[in-house]
Amino acid sequence: MAVMNMIQALNDAHKVAMRADEDIVVFGEDAGYFGGVFRVTEGLQKEFGKERAFDTPISENGIVATAVGMAAYGLKPVIEIQFADYIYPGYDQIVSEVAKMRYRTAGEWTMPMVIRSPYGGGIYGGQTHSQSPESLFTHIAGLKTVIPSTPYDAKGLLLAAIEDPDPVLFFEPKRIYNGPFSGHHDQPVVPWSKRAEAEVPEGHYTVPIGKANVVREGEALTVLAYGTMVHVARAAMEEADVDAEIIDLRTLVPLDIETIEKSVRKTGRCLIVHEAPRTSGFGAELSALVTERCFYHLEAPVERVTGWDTPYPHSYEWTYFPGPARIKTALKKVMAD
Amino acid sequence: MAVMNMIQALNDAHKVAMRADEDIVVFGEDAGYFGGVFRVTEGLQKEFGKERAFDTPISENGIVATAVGMAAYGLKPVIEIQFADYIYPGYDQIVSEVAKMRYRTAGEWTMPMVIRSPYGGGIYGGQTHSQSPESLFTHIAGLKTVIPSTPYDAKGLLLAAIEDPDPVLFFEPKRIYNGPFSGHHDQPVVPWSKRAEAEVPEGHYTVPIGKANVVREGEALTVLAYGTMVHVARAAMEEADVDAEIIDLRTLVPLDIETIEKSVRKTGRCLIVHEAPRTSGFGAELSALVTERCFYHLEAPVERVTGWDTPYPHSYEWTYFPGPARIKTALKKVMAD
Amino acid sequence: MARSERRPNRPALALHVPEPPYRPGDTPDYSNLEIPEAGSAPRPDVACDDSETHPLVNHLVRVLDDDHKAVGPWDPKLDPEVLRKIYRDMVTVRIFDDRMYRAQRQGKTSFYMKCTGEEAIATAAAAAMDAEDIHFPTYRQQGLLVARGYPLVKMMCQIYSNSGDHMKGRQLPIMYSDKEKGFFSISGNLGTQFPQAVGWAMASAIKGDSRIAMGWIGDGATAEGDFHAAMTFASVYQAPVILATVNNQWAISSFSGIAGAEQATFASRAIGYGMAGLRVDGNDALAVYAAVRWASERARSNNGPTMIEFFTYRAEGHSTSDDPTGYRPKEESEAWPLGDPIERLKAHMIGLGEWDEERDSALHEELSAEVRKSQKEAEKLGVLSDQGDENKESMFEDVYAEMPWHIAEQRDAALKEGE
Amino acid sequence: MARSERRPNRPALALHVPEPPYRPGDTPDYSNLEIPEAGSAPRPDVACDDSETHPLVNHLVRVLDDDHKAVGPWDPKLDPEVLRKIYRDMVTVRIFDDRMYRAQRQGKTSFYMKCTGEEAIATAAAAAMDAEDIHFPTYRQQGLLVARGYPLVKMMCQIYSNSGDHMKGRQLPIMYSDKEKGFFSISGNLGTQFPQAVGWAMASAIKGDSRIAMGWIGDGATAEGDFHAAMTFASVYQAPVILATVNNQWAISSFSGIAGAEQATFASRAIGYGMAGLRVDGNDALAVYAAVRWASERARSNNGPTMIEFFTYRAEGHSTSDDPTGYRPKEESEAWPLGDPIERLKAHMIGLGEWDEERDSALHEELSAEVRKSQKEAEKLGVLSDQGDENKESMFEDVYAEMPWHIAEQRDAALKEGE
Ligand SMILES: Cc1ncc(C[n+]2csc(CCOP(=O)(O)OP(=O)(O)O)c2C)c(N)n1
Ligand SMILES: Cc1ncc(C[n+]2csc(CCOP(=O)(O)OP(=O)(O)O)c2C)c(N)n1
Ligand SMILES: [Mg+2]
Numbered sequence A, B: 001m002a003v004m005n006m007i008q009a010l011n012d013a014h015k016v017a018m019r020a021d022e023d024i025v026v027f028g029e030d031a032g033y034f035g036g037v038f039r040v041t042e043g044l045q046k047e048f049g050k051e052r053a054f055d056t057p058i059s060e061n062g063i064v065a066t067a068v069g070m071a072a073y074g075l076k077p078v079i080e081i082q083f084a085d086y087i088y089p090g091y092d093q094i095v096s097e098v099a100k101m102r103y104r105t106a107g108e109w110t111m112p113m114v115i116r117s118p119y120g121g122g123i124y125g126g127q128t129h130s131q132s133p134e135s136l137f138t139h140i141a142g143l144k145t146v147i148p149s150t151p152y153d154a155k156g157l158l159l160a161a162i163e164d165p166d167p168v169l170f171f172e173p174k175r176i177y178n179g180p181f182s183g184h185h186d187q188p189v190v191p192w193s194k195r196a197e198a199e200v201p202e203g204h205y206t207v208p209i210g211k212a213n214v215v216r217e218g219e220a221l222t223v224l225a226y227g228t229m230v231h232v233a234r235a236a237m238e239e240a241d242v243d244a245e246i247i248d249l250r251t252l253v254p255l256d257i258e259t260i261e262k263s264v265r266k267t268g269r270c271l272i273v274h275e276a277p278r279t280s281g282f283g284a285e286l287s288a289l290v291t292e293r294c295f296y297h298l299e300a301p302v303e304r305v306t307g308w309d310t311p312y313p314h315s316y317e318w319t320y321f322p323g324p325a326r327i328k329t330a331l332k333k334v335m336a337d
Numbered sequence C, D: 001m002a003r004s005e006r007r008p009n010r011p012a013l014a015l016h017v018p019e020p021p022y023r024p025g026d027t028p029d030y031s032n033l034e035i036p037e038a039g040s041a042p043r044p045d046v047a048c049d050d051s052e053t054h055p056l057v058n059h060l061v062r063v064l065d066d067d068h069k070a071v072g073p074w075d076p077k078l079d080p081e082v083l084r085k086i087y088r089d090m091v092t093v094r095i096f097d098d099r100m101y102r103a104q105r106q107g108k109t110s111f112y113m114k115c116t117g118e119e120a121i122a123t124a125a126a127a128a129m130d131a132e133d134i135h136f137p138t139y140r141q142q143g144l145l146v147a148r149g150y151p152l153v154k155m156m157c158q159i160y161s162n163s164g165d166h167m168k169g170r171q172l173p174i175m176y177s178d179k180e181k182g183f184f185s186i187s188g189n190l191g192t193q194f195p196q197a198v199g200w201a202m203a204s205a206i207k208g209d210s211r212i213a214m215g216w217i218g219d220g221a222t223a224e225g226d227f228h229a230a231m232t233f234a235s236v237y238q239a240p241v242i243l244a245t246v247n248n249q250w251a252i253s254s255f256s257g258i259a260g261a262e263q264a265t266f267a268s269r270a271i272g273y274g275m276a277g278l279r280v281d282g283n284d285a286l287a288v289y290a291a292v293r294w295a296s297e298r299a300r301s302n303n304g305p306t307m308i309e310f311f312t313y314r315a316e317g318h319s320t321s322d323d324p325t326g327y328r329p330k331e332e333s334e335a336w337p338l339g340d341p342i343e344r345l346k347a348h349m350i351g352l353g354e355w356d357e358e359r360d361s362a363l364h365e366e367l368s369a370e371v372r373k374s375q376k377e378a379e380k381l382g383v384l385s386d387q388g389d390e391n392k393e394s395m396f397e398d399v400y401a402e403m404p405w406h407i408a409e410q411r412d413a414a415l416k417e418g419e
C-alpha cells in the first residue's frame, strides 16, 4: 500500500497498465513531455518512450479520430481531453464513430479505448473549465461512463476501464484531485493523505465497472451521487445528522440499478446530487428510473440537487455549486411527511 | 387559408419572414440553388438572391460558426443542418458559443438564430438519418428547443422561432413531412391535405414558443409527446379506446410545465412517448419533473415509451420505432391499479 | 435591424457566392478547360522533398494520351495481366452498380449509390497497393472491395440487409465493412474516416509494421474539420498514409466551387502542411495506379504522407434519392472532356494488342452473368422489403461486448411487444 | 495484442514525434536560424492575384533592420505621432500585464495571462485598421483594447469580476468583450472565434457595408477544425476578413512543431485555399502595421481575405497557472533573436530623432502611475477574493432574453439557500 492523491493514483494506473500491455498508447494536449496540465501522465514519455506517450496538436477531434484508427489497428488508446469543457470538438467522432462502431459492424471492428477528462467545478475555472457534461454521453448507446471519487477507486476504475472491451468515458473530478471536499469552500482542504481511500495498493487491481459503492449505510434515505458530490453529500448528511445511505455510483452507464433499487426500497426516499445543470442532467434519468422501479416504496418524491440551468459563472462559483445548503434544503423536502 | 404539407408550410414561413425582414439569411448544405434535400428552402434563392439564400461547404461547424459571426453583426441567420445526425460537428459552436453568448457577455452580444434540422426515424434511413438528438440540446442552458407536429404549427412555430431573441433548435420530424403517421408502417400514409392541421393561414402568424397544445382532452391519463409521436400516440390511444389527454409539447425548453401539471393532477397518470433512446432522453427529464411536481396526485409511476438504447438499425426499423404495440404495453402498466 | 456602416470613402463590400458554369437549360461547353497534356507532368523521386511535388498540385498526372497510348515518366509500364485485372474490376463495378440501382428501383432495398465514371480510381488504387494495406473508404469506393475479391454476393447481402449480411442489417445499404479485406467500416457521417486512416497509419508506425493506410474523402467533404485533423496529424507525425480526395466536382447539388475549388485545387492543400501533393486524372487508370504506387512507396519508406487529388466527374446522380437534372444540365456528364475510364483503358489495351472487341463482349457477358447469379443467390437470403422481424432480438446485440441489464430488459420487452 | 505484420522485403515504419530544439538544461542557440533580411520581402499590389503573395509565406516581412532603421517596400512610412501612439500602447500593455500578474499572485483574482514579447502585434494591427472594423481576438490581444482606448479600469474590473465588470463576473479574467470598441467576446474554447470572424465579414459583405473583420488565433489552436472552417468559408465567399495566426512558438508546453510548424509555415496554409498569405516579423511593429494595412486594403476593396502569420515568441509562461521551466530552457526567451518589440521600436524612434531616453522615462512613469491609479479605482469596486454573494440573483439573468419559469424557480431557491 502507498498513500496517493488522485493524480498519483491515476498516474500509477497508467504505469501499471502500460508495463503490462505494450499496445497501450497515451496521448493528448500537453500529455507527453510535460505530463499533462494536471500531471496525470507525468513520466510516461520518459518510461515508455515518445511513441507510446506523446503530445498532440490542439484538436480534440483529431485526438479521438486517430484513437479510432489506432483501436481499429489493435492498439488500446488512453487519451486525455485537457478539460471536459473542450470535448465538444471531438463529440462527433465519439458519438458517431467510437460509440457505434461495434454495433454498426456487428462486432467486426471494436473501439476499446479510454477517454479521460478532468471535469467539474469548484476551482474558479469559469464557464470553460468547470463543466460536467456526463449526461451528454450517458444518452449515447455504446459508451460507458465512469467517474471515480477516491484515489483507490481512481486507480482501480481506470485499470478496469483500460481493460474493458468497450469505449469508456472517464471523467475525473478535478476539484478533488488533491483532497476531498466538504462543499465548504471557506474551510481548508484536507489532503488525501489523511484519508483511508488514499491507501492505494501497489501494482494491479481493478474496481469493477458497473458496480456502485455504498459508502455509508443508512435507513433514513438514499443519496445517489458521484465524483466530488459524494464527499459534499456525505459532509452534508453528517452535518444534518441524518442516517442516510450514500451510494457512490462510480459508473453511470451501465448503472448498478440493483444496489440503487435495494437501497431505495429499504429507505423509501431518494435524493440525487450532481453538479451538472438540472435539466436533462443525469439526475433526470436516475429520478425516472427510481420512480419507475420503486414507486410503491417511495414515501416522498425523488429530489434532485444539481447545478443551475445557467452556464458556470466565474465569480458566483459558490452560488452555482450545489453545496451543503442546497443539499440540506432538498433533504428537508425529501424527509417531509 | 391554404392546404399545405409540412414542407410547404416551412417553406412559406421562410418566405413570409424573409419578405418582412431583410436581415434574415438562410444557408446550409444544398439549401441554396437546389432548395435543400427536403426542399424546405426551395425558391428562396430565386426570390431573395444569392446573398440571402446560399449553399455552404459541407461543414456543420462552419455553418454554425459563420452564423454566430452574422448574428454578432446583427443579421438573423436561419440555417439548415441537413440531417440532425450531422449536427455533431457543429456541436461545439452551438454549446460553447451560441448557447452561452448572451450569458457570458451579460447581454452585450446575443445570438438570435434558428438552427433547423430534420430529425427522427421511420424512413429506413439507418443509423445516420434517423436520430433524435433533442436531449443533447435540452441539457444546454441558453438554447430553446422546438419541435412541430403539424403544418399549422410548423409555420407558426418557425415564424415565432425566427422572431425569438434567443437561439432556437428547430427539429423537424421528417417522417411526417408529407403526412401524419399512425405508427402502422404497413398502412398507407394519409397526406396532410386530408387533415385540418394542414389548413395554414397565408401570411404572418405565430404559434408561441413555450406553449404546449392539448391535442385531445381526456380524463384517464396524460400522454406527453412531440413530433411524429404525437400522431403515433394519438392513434394508439384511439385504438385502445382510452380517454387520454394528449399533450403535444411543441417546445421542450422552455417547457410548458403549467399545462403538464394541470393535466397530470387531473388524470393522475402519465405516459411519455419519444423516439430518442431511453437513457437520458428527454423523457427522463419529463418523468422527473412530473414526479417532483405531481407525486401526490400520481396513481401509478410515470411510464416512458422510447426508442431503445441502441443505434438506429437499418433493417429493424419497426422493432426500434416506438410504435403502437409498445405504447399499448406501457399504457397497460400505467393504467394498472 | 442590422446597421450597415458604409462610409463615403470606402467601396461597398459584396459577397461572392460561387456558381457552377452551367445550370439546367445551359449547354455545357468545356472546350476552354485547360487540361495538361498526358505525359507532361514530371515525376520526382519518391523520397524527394515535399516541395518538389508542389508544381504537380496545379498540374495533372496523366498517362494515357488522346490516342490512348501510355506516355511520360508516370507510365507505370504495367504487365498486361494487371491491365486486364483493373479493366475487369472496373467493368464489374459498373455492371454491379447498374444492377443494384435497379434493385433499389424495384423496391428490394432502401437506397443505393453508384460510382459511374469514377471506377478507375478505387480499382487502380487497389492494384497499386499491397493486399495487406488498409483503406478507410467513402461510399464511392466499392471498387476496392471488388478489386480485392470480396464476394459480390456478400456485397449484395449487405445492400439487402438480409441474413447474409454479416453486419446484421444494421447499416444503410452500401455502408460495407470487411476487416479481412482491409476495408474499414464506412460511416454515414462524412469525413470521419479521413483522420481515422491517419490514426491507423500512426499505429502501424508505432508498432514498426510495414503496412500503410489510405484514407478517402469526397471533394465536398473536404470542408469538414476531419479533413484538417487528418492533414495536421499526418503531417506532424509523418504518418505512413495516403490521403486521397476524390474530386468528382459535385457534392449532391453543390459544385466543387462551394468546397473551395474556384480558388485552388484540392491537391494544393498539401502545401500548407508540408506534405507531398499530386493531382491526377482520375479517369486514367494508369495515372491513378502510378500516383498511388508513388505515394505508397513514399509512405512505406518512411518518407511521409501524400495528398492525392483525383480529378473526375460524378456522371450520375448522387444516389437513388437524387435527380441531378434539378441543378445541372443533363448533357454535362457527356460534355465532360476526360472521358470514360472504362472506354479509355479498353482503347489502350486494344492499342497494345492485349484486348479486342470479342474478348470485351465475352467479358461483359461473363460478368453480367456473374452479377446476375450473385444477385439470385443473395436474394435467396431475402431482400429488405421482405424483412420481417424474425430474429429481432439480434438488434440488441453488440451495443457492448456484454449486454448490460438495461438493454437486456429492452430486448425482453421488444420480444413481448405486440403479444 | 495488436499484430505487426512486417514483411521481410519492407522496411519497418516508425512514428515521428516532433521535439523542440531545446529542453530544460540545454543551452538554446539560434545562431543558425535563418532570418530573412529586413526589407528583402517584395510587396505586391493589394489587388494582386493570391499567388503573387505565395513566395512571402516562406519569407518574413521585416521593416526594421539591425540598426533599427525602416527599410524596404513594406516601410509604412508612419507619421511619428502614430509611432509614438503604438509605442505608448505597447508600454501600457506591458506595465498593465505586470501589474495584473502581480494582482493574481496577491490573490486578488483567479487567473491572468500576459502577452509579453507580443505587444507589437495587437497594438500595431489596431493602428492599421479603422476604428469601426471588428476584431475576433484570443486572450492574447489585450493590446487591441488598449490601443482602442478602452479604459484600463474596465479591463481590471473584468479581471476582478467586481461590480464594475459589465459582464457581471461571468467570464474568467481576461475574457474581455466590448461591442463598442469592436472587440468580440473572448471564448475559453480555442479557435471558435476564427470562423466567427468570417461570418461577421460575410454579413458585412451581404449588407454592402464597408467594415471588415479580423480573426485571431494562436499557432497551437490552428489545429482545431475551426481554423479550417474559417479558411474554407473565407475562401469560398471571398469574405472581407484578415485571418491572423499569432505564432509565438508555444502552446502551453508544446512547441509549434506539434502544430505542424516543422513541415511548413502557418502562412503557407493560405496557398491551399487560394488565399493571399503573408509571414511577418511579429516583433517589428512597423512590419505588423504594414502587413495588416495591406490586408485590410485588400479586403476592403473586395479583393478577398488574407492569412497573416505573425512570427514571434511567447516570452513568459502560458498563464499564471504555468511554469515554463518544466518544458523549455529558462534562457530561451532571451536567446530568441527577434528581440523585444518595445526595445526595437524605441530604438527606431530614437534613431529618427523622435524619441529620447528622457521622454521614455517620463512615459514609463506616466503610464505606471496611470495603471496604478486605475488599479486603485478598480479595487474600490472589489476584487474577486472578497466577492461575497450579494447580488447573487444576477447570475440567473441573461441565460435567455426573458427568464423562463425553471430558471426563476432556481433563482428563488438560490436566494433562499442557507436561510
Ligand atoms: C457530416 C455530414 N454532413 C452531411 C451529410 C449529407 N451528405 C451525404 S453525401 C453528401 C455530399 C458529399 O459530397 P462529396 O464529399 O463530394 O462526395 P461524393 O458524394 O461526391 O462522392 C452530403 C452533404 C453527411 N452524410 N454527413
Ligand atoms: C478547445 C480547447 N482545447 C484546449 C484548450 C486548453 N488550452 C488553453 S490555451 C492552450 C494553448 C493554446 O496555444 P496557442 O493557440 O498557441 O495560443 P497561445 O497561448 O500561445 O497564445 C490550450 C491547449 C482550450 N482552451 N480549448
Ligand atoms: Mg463529390
Ligand SMILES: [Mg+2]
Residues within 6 Å of the ligand: D218, D219, D220, D246, D247, D248, D249, D250, D251, D252, D314
Ligand atoms: Mg502559441
